Amino acid sequence: MRTLFDKIWDAHVVQDIPDGPTQLYIDRLYVHEVTSPQAFDTLRDKGIRVLRPRQIFAMPDHNTPSDASEPLTIGSRQMAALKANCDEFGIRHFDAGTKDNGIIHVVGPEKGLSLPGMTIVCGDSHTSTHGAVGAIAMGIGTSEVAQVLASQCILQQKPKTMRINIEGTLSPGVTAKDVALYLMAQMTTGGATGYAVEYSGSVVRSMSMEGRLTLSNLSIEMGSRAGLIAPDEITFEYLRGREYAPKGEAWDAAVEEWRKLRSDDDAVFDKELTFRAEDIAPRITCGTNPGAGIAVDERVPESIQQSELEYLGILPGQKLEGTPIDYAFLGACTNGRIEDFRAFASVVKGHRKADNVTAWLVPGSWAVRQQVIDEGLDKILEAAGFELRLPSCSACLAMNADKVPAGKLCLSTSNRNFVGRQGPGSRTVLASPLTVAASAITGVITDPRKYLQS
Amino acid sequence: MKQTFDTITSTCIPIAIDNCNTDLIIPARYLASTTRDPKFFGDAFMHDLRYDSDGHLVQDFVLNKKGFCEAPHEGVHEIIVAGQNWGSGSSREHAAWAIAGYGVRVVISSSFADIHRNNLLNCFVLPVIVSPDFQQELFASIEADPQTKVSVDLPNQTVANLATGHAEHFSINGYKKYCLMNGLDDIDFLLKNVGTLPPATPSYEGE
Numbered sequence: 001m002r003t004l005f006d007k008i009w010d011a012h013v014v015q016d017i018p019d020g021p022t023q024l025y026i027d028r029l030y031v032h033e034v035t036s037p038q039a040f041d042t043l044r045d046k047g048i049r050v051l052r053p054r055q056i057f058a059m060p061d062h063n064t065p066s067d068a069s070e071p072l073t074i075g076s077r078q079m080a081a082l083k084a085n086c087d088e089f090g091i092r093h094f095d096a097g098t099k100d101n102g103i104i105h106v107v108g109p110e111k112g113l114s115l116p117g118m119t120i121v122c123g124d125s126h127t128s129t130h131g132a133v134g135a136i137a138m139g140i141g142t143s144e145v146a147q148v149l150a151s152q153c154i155l156q157q158k159p160k161t162m163r164i165n166i167e168g169t170l171s172p173g174v175t176a177k178d179v180a181l182y183l184m185a186q187m188t189t190g191g192a193t194g195y196a197v198e199y200s201g202s203v204v205r206s207m208s209m210e211g212r213l214t215l216s217n218l219s220i221e222m223g224s225r226a227g228l229i230a231p232d233e234i235t236f237e238y239l240r241g242r243e244y245a246p247k248g249e250a251w252d253a254a255v256e257e258w259r260k261l262r263s264d265d266d267a268v269f270d271k272e273l274t275f276r277a278e279d280i281a282p283r284i285t286c287g288t289n290p291g292a293g294i295a296v297d298e299r300v301p302e303s304i305q306q307s308e309l310e311y312l313g314i315l316p317g318q319k320l321e322g323t324p325i326d327y328a329f330l331g332a333c334t335n336g337r338i339e340d341f342r343a344f345a346s347v348v349k350g351h352r353k354a355d356n357v358t359a360w361l362v363p364g365s366w367a368v369r370q371q372v373i374d375e376g377l378d379k380i381l382e383a384a385g386f387e388l389r390l391p392s393c394s395a396c397l398a399m400n401a402d403k404v405p406a407g408k409l410c411l412s413t414s415n416r417n418f419v420g421r422q423g424p425g426s427r428t429v430l431a432s433p434l435t436v437a438a439s440a441i442t443g444v445i446t447d448p449r450k451y452l453q454s
Numbered sequence: 455m456k457q458t459f460d461t462i463t464s465t466c467i468p469i470a471i472d473n474c475n476t477d478l479i480i481p482a483r484y485l486a487s488t489t490r491d492p493k494f495f496g497d498a499f500m501h502d503l504r505y506d507s508d509g510h511l512v513q514d515f516v517l518n519k520k521g522f523c524e525a526p527h528e529g530v531h532e533i534i535v536a537g538q539n540w541g542s543g544s545s546r547e548h549a550a551w552a553i554a555g556y557g558v559r560v561v562i563s564s565s566f567a568d569i570h571r572n573n574l575l576n577c578f579v580l581p582v583i584v585s586p587d588f589q590q591e592l593f594a595s596i597e598a599d600p601q602t603k604v605s606v607d608l609p610n611q612t613v614a615n616l617a618t619g620h621a622e623h624f625s626i627n628g629y630k631k632y633c634l635m636n637g638l639d640d641i642d643f644l645l646k647n648v649g650t651l652p653p654a655t656p657s658y659e660g661e
Binding site: 019052 | 542
């Protein structure tokens with residue numbers, strides 16, 4: 001009668017400290033340039049080595065330039081520090097501008113580094129993404145990064161468990177991103193704090209791996225550090241043959257074990273909620289927290305805080321559909337995967353980008369970028385007036401040069417609409433790749449259902 | 455940053471923002487630092503609420519207001535009373551470094567985001583969870599008198615509003631309480647316990 005979370009957690013308990021947290025063994029640590037320099041300093045200060053460097057993979061992603069004409073120098077101090085630290089401590093490093101590089105939360109699953117049953121951590125809150133393969137994956141702070149480097153463990157209180165069932169069939173034009181934005185609005189940004197969430201139900205079971213990664217990615221926006229999805233045939237098909245996944249007999253043995261990774265039928269969750277697919281339309285946000293959201297054709301509700309409305313320059317009762325946008329951003333660990341580029345291309349095919357819109361199309365990894373080119377999507381995008389950029393976290397948090405200017409409105413596939421998130425004074429509306437694509441060709445926030453092509 | 459805890463009695467800074475995310479506590483552009491310099495991060499604490507885009511003080515933001523603008527030191531402004539769901543969003547520990555660097559030792563709220571709460575503890579800043587009623591009473595007491603003092607007693611796990619005399623018990627596990635009272639890091643505990651680990655997780659590359 002254990003949940004999926006319990007099974008993975010129990011298998012990784014090193015010890016339960018009396019009247020204290022659990023010492024939890026970590027299978028995989030990912031490291032990026034922003035939250036790691038001080039962790040490596042801690043090791044140097046204490047004169048200790050990395051305990052199990054083969055289980056750790058590093059890559060810069062937050063600072064990497066998305067503009068090919070830009071030199072690799074922006075944020076170079078942190079990127080250089082990451083490279084030097086990896087050299088010093090014997091950690092594999094996928095350097096900026098190489099084919100292995102990309103956003104950690106895109107690259108990890110894509111390379112088969114994130115596997116079912118694992119415990120996975122990284123100094124980044126969107127580490128919840130990797131839970132989509134059936135793993136416990138959590139964001140941690142820099143002190144905890146140092147702990148894992150030094151001991152391959154962290155100390156954590158076991159969270160409560162929550163199951164969110166999404167039942168029914170999604171309507172055309174409604175994506176995993178819309179499901180997540182809907183859940184955030186229902187749950188609020190703190191509604192799942194203290195819980196590890198398992199996503200289940202017919203919508204999740206039939207969702208592609210890319211969609212599941214998007215759903216798990218956004219768990220943290222409801223306050224949940226971890227968002228798990230039980231592995232199934234879709235998971236196994238996605239992982240089969242990937243570079244770091246098991247091969248041959250090891251693969252068969254692994255799959256046999258992974259099939260056991262599901263919540264028992266009589267498992268009891270601390271909280272269980274069920275939502276209906278029929279209630280979910282294409283969604284947009286209308287505040288400065290991801291929980292403030294509406295269907296794309298709805299009016300801004302009275303419940304949005306005054307300060308948020310003022311920042312965005314909108315009014316209660318107003319429709320955002322039809323509002324001019326200045327920027328369109330496709331990418332981030334939320335929506336920077338091949339399926340997202342296919343969706344975007346399917347909408348803009350045969351149309352032209354609106355003149356008032358600056359569009360940043362930023363693949364989540366070099367592998368995604370290559371696949372976009374291999375599938376000829378770049379030609380469709382180019383014909384519609386869009387340019388394919390280089391992999392980076394980019395305008396999601398504006399640590400590289402991709403900053404939305406003050407006052408400008410960006411319709412974005414990223415994960416946070418916080419004040420100043422995409423650049424000081426920038427205004428953000430979150431949406432799916434389909435909605436961003438439809439809006440990028442009309443120049444105003446647009447219901448993507450009007451532009452669906454078969 | 456590594457200070458031992460006993461009882462802290464201090465005036466407070468009220469930051470009545472619900473769902474205050476770590477992007478607000480420290481904007482991403484300050485994450486480019488590769489050090490843990492307390493001065494740098496303390497200066498960046500809530501920067502974009504303290505200063506406008508031209509770098510001028512935002513006069514009506516609490517950290518700039520008379521009665522609250524004095525830099526924290528013993529007995530003065532060592533405690534933040536915060537809105538609910540404090541520290542949501544990004545995992546950046548830089549937010550905890552900013553709070554500690556500014557000179558704050560305790561954050562009181564009715565709820566904290568999970569990752570940020572751990573980060574505060576790892577930076578020797580004590581997160582204290584109180585009931586919403588107690589939190590609202592604190593805001594009211596401070597509004598009525600900015601000199602209102604609050605006493606946070608870690609050994610006895612109590613927090614008291616000295617203006618009203620009301621007190622509450624707060625939770626913290628015995629392990630972390632011991633660490634805070636004695637200035638001990640989790641990493642030191644873990645380094646003593648590496649002998650009991652399972653075998654290395656298999657690697658399948660190149661097979």
